[in-house]
Amino acid sequence: MILSRSLRWRRQNARRVLLLALLGLLIVYLSHDNTPGRNATRPVIAGDYDNATSPYHGFFQGSTFKNDIGSKDSENILSNIRSASPQSPFALIAKHVGEDKFRRMAKSKKCQLLMKTVLEQGSGLDQSTLPISVEIMRIYAYCFLGDDPLYPWDMLDESTPEETLATTTRFTKLVFPFLETGDFDTQILWPLVYDLSQKGEYLEDLLLSVPELDGVIIQNNFNFWINWSQAASGRGVVITMGDNDVDMFGRLVRVLENLENDIPIQVVTTGKEMKPQFIQQLREYTVQTGQRIQLVDSSPMLDRLYVAFKITRFLNKWVATIFNTFEEAILIDVDSIPFVPLSTFFEIESYKTTGIYMYRDRDIKHEHAPEKCIADFRNLEPSVQETDLIGTSLRFDLSQSNDLQRQQQNGESITIEEVIYKNFFHNYNLHQVDSGLVVINKHKQLHSLLLAFQLHLSGVFEKCVHGDKEFFWLGPLLSGVDYTIDPLGSSVIGQFYEDNGKTGICAPQMSHLNDFDQLMWTNGGLKICKFKGAAANDFDKYPDFFTNRYSTVDNLDSIYNSPLAIEGAIVPDPESLPWMQTRECQQFRFCAYAVSDESGGNTVGKRVIFNPVDAAKYNEISFVWNNPAFVS
Template sequence: MVLSLIFKVRRSVGKKAKFAGSVALLLLLYLIYATSANISKAPSHTNKKETNMLYRMANSVSPFAFLDGNRETVLGGETLMKSLLSNRKFTNKERETLKDWPNAKKLDQCRYLVYSIYQQDANWSNEGMCTYHSNDELDDSLLALMGERLRIYDYCFITGKLNVKDVFNDYLTENNSITASDFQKRMFPFLRSDSEESNELFWPIVTNLKTGEVQPRPKVSVSPKEFNSQFWKYWKQSSHGKGIVLTMGERDVDMFKKQLRVLDHLGNKLPIQLVTAGSEYSPEFLKDLTDFLKTTNQEVYLVEASPILDPEFVSKYIVFFFHKWIAILLNTFEELVLIDADVVPFVPLKSFFKSEGYKTTGLLLFKDRNMKGEHTFTYCMESLKYMEPSRQETEYIQTNLLIDSTKELPSPTSSEEAAVYNHFFKDLRLHHVDSGLVTVNKNEKMNGLLMSFMLHLNGKIQRCVYGDKEFFWLGQLFAGQDYSIHPMDAGVAGGIDRSNPNSSPKEYFICSAQISHIDENQKLLWQNGGSNFCEVSNSATSDFEKDPSYFRGRYQSMESLKTLYDSPVKFDGVIIPDASANPWLQLKECSNYMYCAFNVEDHQNSKLDSGFMKRFDKGTMDELNKISEIWNQGLTAKI
């Protein structure tokens, strides 16, 4: 190797520079000898923990691969031979940062990390992973890069609390036309581009729907340019208070009105923000909602996030469930309860902020039905492994996930979070959490929420789960943050019936289109799906048309079916089935949204497990049925 390099140098020397070439040869031989003698004395950075070795290697286009390769070069000695073979030239500052990375200032580390992202791909953007390319290597690489970049962003700017402008005022970025605004837009492509001359603050239009008053933008201590280029930092600082947040389409307005009536009954004083990605509500819709609000005690604000969002990105990607990420990220509260319009609360929503899981972790989720027969795809698990940190990432920024594929889980699993992880990644079970009601400290969980949103936007991974549900915990997981999943399984509340009055043991069941959630004290907290027997619009007509023989045999006519569907839910009790012995039974009613849960009260001589059943006392029954009546009463009447 040394001789071939020398011959290359000799051939490059012109005839008129033979003497100079000879001197160069002597110097080269000396440098090779000197640096090779010092290689063995170079400090090593390969003392990695055993668990680190279980992670995958960073792929060739990863910023951590770039960083690791350069550090290897510096620690091995920058020989002239290496310099001749490489285009990379290290400044003294760069060499100092790379050599002593563990003890380097975070500012210097982050300057190099950002620089590494751009060096690996000058045209990088996380928007690339929003498209499904039908190429596993490409799709998985884009997914891995998105995860790494967001964790770098958190390490430096969210958890790390560095000032972005300090990172971009540096020798590494000045010569490469890298700016804070450019970096933010590539990292979060759903945010609006911010020009250097912009004087418009990234801030939503917040309107009190009852009074029509538009809330003034806050006074901030920095320029619009600085605020916008470090949006998440200043957005967190500007978010305050507790509230209720939701997003909905115009078709959901009747359910929202019912929900407001129930909140009146429960004495809710928390402000409510209805968040939209743009001006999608018609003037007629807003007038109708404003008129209705004057009959309630609720304070509802319309939060139009379009001044913050890229309109082209919104029109292309923000549809259906994706609006929930806009709502949870771009409301103005610090702590919030995110609810769907068809959620019926049975306790004041402020009580969820006192839940132990929320107080411990800052994010509380409830379980979905335990549907053991519905599964996701193997390729999803193979792809999601690329969201785990690489060996190099765990070494350079100490990323540590709550649970990952390198950790051996105890059997049975020791926590709800570990059990859900195991059921998803090992058993490929599809349904785990019900995102109809999520309690979150937005400021504490910001990076995990951003990770959730970006994961959902991924063109490949969004096919792996139903809607937005699982992304709430997957985002926190891959962001390296903790979260809490309520320990009680999902159940169903309503009227309790017996399968066969003469059977022994006695088997009971409840059939409902709703999913219900109770606390550890067996108190009904909330249910998803409204409080009519069937909340799906025009379901009686469509059901009869799809299978007339089935529905005529059971209900005689479409009119009688419609009467049943429109009737209020009547509460006798609640059942949480043991799905291993008594799986959920799905019926054709209510557009296939009807589910039955079973319980065997006396199961000593039965092969069926008892699961869990509670009959409500009269006082509880009266209160729950009162709320159900409120949900179903005329919307124009005052309570």
């Protein structure tokens, strides 16, 4: 027995020794293969990608590249790629190929190499690889979107159609993980669009028919985004909402009826909201108001598991933004209210130029984004070589400080986009844009919308920005496309009160005026406080404060449910009299102040008293929105 145990022990030890010896030999081999010689030169690194793997890393592996620039150059580059940390390929191009030689390559050849490299490297959406994912998105836009786009299947040299299908499917899933690719060759990526003005208990004929492709579905799916952009047509209103928002949507539709809206409204869903009761409620609003309401079910285009786990809350807004069928759309939150016909927004000249128009948020100076967040955004900037060799350029240099005061002293003009950029990237001010209403031309802005969606999906900036709003301008900025932000500061509407020589208005609504001091739209409903149960919540949180001021929950609840009376607006000067946040309405109530001289002229901030005709119209809209008899 002792000999038997000893023999087993010796055999087990022998196996361990053999395994350790083999492991040691493997380590020595790998170290020898991957370590550069003493005289090897490490390529210059362009850009800081932390420990992420660039899609360009390994850019020149494969026979295709050797045929283009020669075997000797290729082997030289490959040896450096094996030895160096992950880095931008453009540094490798500059050092080992030469920028001129790369520039002379045809775009199709560049994109073929880029696509293969993306497929080889792969990238997930997390903090360490987000710069690479953004880089991949810019590669995709350079090759397959915009003017004279290429087609992904033309970039492949697979030996069989089955291999081409598999590779293209993998590439699409890598870049756009939310797209459905399970049946890429048999199931067309196309939404179901229904006209809710039709009669019947449930959905009937499709409003937007699936395109006829002579059975070649795969041609649509292979280059889906350019086909989707080209299929977009017309103008419309776009909304996304959940079951709990149906009442608010009914109020908005009544306002649109009052404004004699004549453009269609699309409610875009991921399919999760497609319940008979939800659909029937929307249909009733169509019948009551005569508004053209269309329901877009985008589920045939989306990966169900991905949607279930990733597309929540504010992220649904990107689905609505991207998967509506309009060329030009007004994306509006269900609690935002226009005071002018919606077609007015399409006529803004700067919108026509850039294809996207946004409004400013409250300029709250004391709320800041963490410095790390801004550093992470800066890390998404393209390298110098990327800008030089494939033309990627941003409107502002994220790594450099812009001294606006110096520019102003020198008489240089300052755009509002530059002010917003500086406020965020150099002053770390958290709130810049109000996304309650955004005007978008999909043909011009599809790339930026996809990148904005990608940024939001990553979760990296969850604690850096509030919801979706800042991504509407950061997406275009990081895509290298132009964008427009309304130059006027946000305001508050309501009734004036006097406070120690200041004129103030306090309300939870954020409003937006035009150059003629007319009210364009407001965000936050048209009650004193839109949140259900807010009075009880406020008393629970600050019982002494609210008891001293409002006595009982019922008194406060009655106030909160009152319609907002609109007398005028105040546009504050936040440098002199900043916005003041109060405890009312679950701390969503803000006060703004202006100071006037004896003649009534504005000295600090701006007080706007609406003329009687405009005030009557605004209060009529408030009445329509608030009157429960108008909402089922």
